[in-house]
Amino acid sequence: MECPIDTKPRWERRKDARPQELLAAAIDLFVERGFASTRLEDVARRAGVSKGTLYLYFENKEELFKAVVRTSIVPVVAEAESSIAGFDGHSADLLRKVLMDWWERIGANKVSGIGKLVMAEAGNFPELAKFYQEEVISRGTRMFSSMLERGVTRGEFRDINITQMTQVLIAPMLMLVTWKHSVGPCERGDLEPQAFLNTFLDMALHGLLPATPPAA
């Protein structure tokens, strides 16, 4: 008589869970190794499936990557957009909130590695660069510009050059991401990200807020 115990199926049927599992594995490896250097076989293995299985869910490597971006970053961007749209208070507080939220939702998280990866490999994968540019970067840039415009319109910020100031505000995010995913791990004296952001914001807002009345 056959012993039914211990008979492990050659594989398990997990249609619904698979994409998530694969995406999770993919994110880890893309962040660890970059796009070009990530082997699909490793992604599959980490998700506990065979190489072929990946292709049941994602047409090819690029589509897998896009799926990663779509599920891990795009929703956060969208959420930020609506959070901005619904915000009531002072634009300086809005800026601070958005930056801090970004840190919590993206920066501190491994998904920030995706952004760094795109910066890194844009040249070799123009299709990917274009996709990320459209889905994330330009939306992000627009968000910051709109916050600055809001501040200016409401008289909360001085009448600064929006484009340039947008870049200034993006710089520390880029900085943190780059640091975290490249030199950071090698560096000893580490960066306190939130303190860094605060230092930065204090400085930036100095430049943004209108001159305070001489006597107060």
Add this chain to the structure above:
Amino acid sequence: MECPIDTKPRWERRKDARPQELLAAAIDLFVERGFASTRLEDVARRAGVSKGTLYLYFENKEELFKAVVRTSIVPVVAEAESSIAGFDGHSADLLRKVLMDWWERIGANKVSGIGKLVMAEAGNFPELAKFYQEEVISRGTRMFSSMLERGVTRGEFRDINITQMTQVLIAPMLMLVTWKHSVGPCERGDLEPQAFLNTFLDMALHGLLPATPPAA
């Protein structure tokens, strides 16, 4: 009388020039395509030699890259260090000068691509990352910290958190380099680098300079 020393046949003079030619070719390709994606055969071809010749001068791809860093970036860092050491004036002017010099010598130049490349591929080539970290980044960081200390010591800057402010100052450089070598080429509304640096410096110095006495 002609000096016979100068009459060496062209190819023999070539011999000495080889490494430079190879390095020049390597820099171009590393910057264009990144480390992993640059084919040594292309480097050789661009330098007008054969693939095998490369290995006469450089042990392998990593050593070639290190040589690139050593010849194109390290000297600039060293020069900056001594320029700082010999500077007399106000620390704010020093900061401004160093940043602007950096833009002229590195940022605007293709060698800035090397920095971006290291950020990008550090994870896959830890040996390279470590090398760059030691030879360039930590020296650069130390330079900025020392300038800030100088300012504080001389009473020209407020008593700020040096580590954090160092990062703040590095951020825009990272920003410019990243922009130039990844999204920049895709993006429409382009960044005026020097204006951007000035905007940034104005803002940063606001935060650094001691509160001016109400009446002056």
Add this chain to the structure above:
Amino acid sequence: MECPIDTKPRWERRKDARPQELLAAAIDLFVERGFASTRLEDVARRAGVSKGTLYLYFENKEELFKAVVRTSIVPVVAEAESSIAGFDGHSADLLRKVLMDWWERIGANKVSGIGKLVMAEAGNFPELAKFYQEEVISRGTRMFSSMLERGVTRGEFRDINITQMTQVLIAPMLMLVTWKHSVGPCERGDLEPQAFLNTFLDMALHGLLPATPPAA
């Protein structure tokens, strides 16, 4: 009163139709793409079933192919055989009729692609080649030989080399099939198949009919 026999639910009637649907799909794809390049998944999809279902009806790809041959070509061969057996008239008319019938039933039809496919891939699938050889080619060859023998026996044809003339008669069929399924689609000046067959037959019968007595 309605006949209850006909009220079977649709899917149950479907059950019997499945093999035919699969065979129809298979024929299309085998002809379009050849044996090796046809994907069973595509066959299944075109028949509106899943990949696994195919394996309920056909052991594997080769058996599917054999079934295609058995249902689409073998019956036509059998019919031709009995049509020859029952023919009364002049052997030249018989030959002409058989060739023209072949064109109508096979040549002009997509099933001619099956023959071409076997010629094409025989080397890689010897089992298939053997099957087709036995079920179709040797029967077809025998048919032509027997017609020639009939003609000779009845004094309607000259006493030619049967084997060779059989090949001569097969050549134009091969020609038409090959043309139709490979170069034909690329070629501009197209072949009028029936005119071609007639030209050929006129020529061939010249060689077959006994010399006409000078005076008639």
Add this chain to the structure above:
Amino acid sequence: MECPIDTKPRWERRKDARPQELLAAAIDLFVERGFASTRLEDVARRAGVSKGTLYLYFENKEELFKAVVRTSIVPVVAEAESSIAGFDGHSADLLRKVLMDWWERIGANKVSGIGKLVMAEAGNFPELAKFYQEEVISRGTRMFSSMLERGVTRGEFRDINITQMTQVLIAPMLMLVTWKHSVGPCERGDLEPQAFLNTFLDMALHGLLPATPPAA
């Protein structure tokens, strides 16, 4: 002391001989297995080199195939063209000669398998089909048409439909090639190719030559 004898180099440097060796191996395997089923690794192995070496000489599989065609078939076609251009005698003799030469140079040879292969896989490799069509088939077709025209012009042939008769003349070549490379090897009673061609030509010329004067 090292014994210099018996030290076989890891590989041998044979730049000039390589392409021929590879082409020879390629022809064998393409003919044996067809285009799609031939593995480049096998081609390399048969030529005694590694897979990578193939790519030093041929850009990819398609180019390898084209090179095979260019070196093994195209020159024969060219030669036939000039042989026709320089022919003096009766057009019937010319036709006979060209067909027989074809058999000796191509038909009997393994290169005839290339033609069969193209017929077989044209649908799956349109690029290849186009190439072969242009370089071989249309040139061959033109050759036959021009011979027929010559015959008609010189009053040696009746005024037949050139296009159709061209196809009729091509049919037996197709027949022989197909036979040789597919069913032939399975078939017992084999075809005597030269006898077959003669039988065919006798028959065809019957149809081509002008009616002989009743009394002679």
Add this chain to the structure above:
DNA sequence: CATGAATGAGAGTTCATTCAT
């Protein structure tokens, strides 16, 4: 009966590195 997720052996192609010449 029917499904379709899962497998896994290969296929073509690339490239850093070696080494006979």
Add this chain to the structure above:
DNA sequence: GATGAATGAACTCTCATTCAT
């Protein structure tokens, strides 16, 4: 010194077949 032919491991993507459901 200089060459460049040769290697071979690595990578992405494919598909006939199996089998848990």
